[in-house]
Amino acid sequence: MTETKHTHPCQIAIVCPGGPITRELAEKTADIAAARFGDGVNLHFHEQCYASAGHFAGADAERSAAFLEAANDPKYSAVWFGRGGYGACRLDDELFGKLNDHARRKTYFGYSDNGFLLARLYKKKIGRQVHGPIPTDLNREGGQDAIARSLSYLVHGDTSGMEPTVKTGKPCVAFNITVFAHLAGTSWAPDLTGHIVMLEDVGEYLYATDRAMFSIMDDRSIQNAAGIMLGRLSDVPENDRPFGASEEEIVQYWCERAGVPYLGRADIGHDAQNKIVPFGAFVSA
Template identity: 55%
Template sequence: MAGRARIVVVAPANRLNPDAAERVAALARDHFGGRLTLDFHPQCFLSSGHFAGDDAARSAAFLEAANDAAFDAVWFARGGYGSGRLDDALFAKLGAPARAKTYLGYSDLGFLLARLNREGVGRCAHGPMPADINRAGGEAAVVRALRYLVDRDGDGVEPGSGAPRFAFNLTVLSNLLGTPAEPDFAGAELLVEDVDEQHYRIDRSLLHVTASPNVRKCAGMRMGRFSRIPENDPPFERTVEEIVRYWCGRAKIPYLGTADIGHDVDNKIVPFPARGAAA
């Protein structure tokens, strides 16, 4: 049976262009008709320097959306930077409606998804965001995300072994370790991807990530796509896969192969395992 959903979009990081929101809304109407209510919170279009409104505005919008019982899911508008700056105090204010929701996003939103997972709030997943409409062929990514949120369509979910899984941008993962956002990785596969990072930076991030005692409890690491890699000067003389294999081997973390995730239109959905109070 076809599902129904009420989804609210907020922007805990960077601002969403109103034109992108209009295109996503039109695409949603074409594909789902009356089965989907899609509401873009006005905060998505605020601007405060780098961010979609200041920290207080972004924190308030997220808290309002998460606690609104009229919605089934919170869909994050776009990445960039900013979701890790939300007010720590808001997480204690997330009530029953927030704990019943699905949360979807990726890239910088890994900070917020990780924190929600650690706090046991809702069902979190890595996956496409409204801003992906701006990529060539981005309509497919947007529809993939909406089919998951509306129908729990499994066709857009990243194929795997069936083990619990987390998926993160590698740079974001490296930066959230040791913060209140760090989830429990024990027994879960860890999927990583990145964009616009030189080989030496990828190497440095993996040095940090694989040194974590928490990460070393994971069931293994899988490598997503590392795209738009700037030239390394001097040449690093190792591929990304060789770098990942090296640090996995050094940390005795099983290397489990590739994963179908990345900063691109083919980015698949990775539901996180239940942790904390949601377990």
């Protein structure tokens, strides 16, 4: 995969496949973009981002339609997911067959629950998929720098904010552990043979991480991966009794059991330091 720099202005569509964002957050994100990139970028927040239907940013059909509209629109070079939170896997399964040639030339950018969409698009070879910070990261300490990191990549092709392993040229992907445990073995999961798979999580008990790693490492594609890297596990709750192994020992255990190399730590996580990971093999322009 070769990264190319966008011509100015860079037009970016924002949609929310899971939960909604506020107009205030959208305005703050747009202000940061304007302050740092001037006329070099235009952010277009789809009205669907502010919709509400129970847990979700609008009903499944509304979120599906917004994604399809943004993906197929020729004026946008990228679709940026405004928020994580459960919901991406509920999008209409048929919409992927409706994506046009414009959708195939776009960058799709986000992380967390949006990993479902990144995985499906990567499997179908539609566009370029990138794990990286999203507008709701503004709510984290250091969030402005996280947003600037993403926009620098999207607007200028700036690779300085990428996870260092990516620059080795080996094919890489990055996922949330809990999301990937639910994704593994489904029709949405791509073949990750020969890939370095980076994993991170937030707010999960260590025993839940251990259980999730069982599902992940039982997947045949993962058993043929080049290796597993562990990002940060943040806000891990305390159980009523100690699990008896650290987060890294858990991942090492399941890697050894599956015969997959454990390759050490990755600089990704549910935090403002979360680095950018383009899916596939990165080739410097």
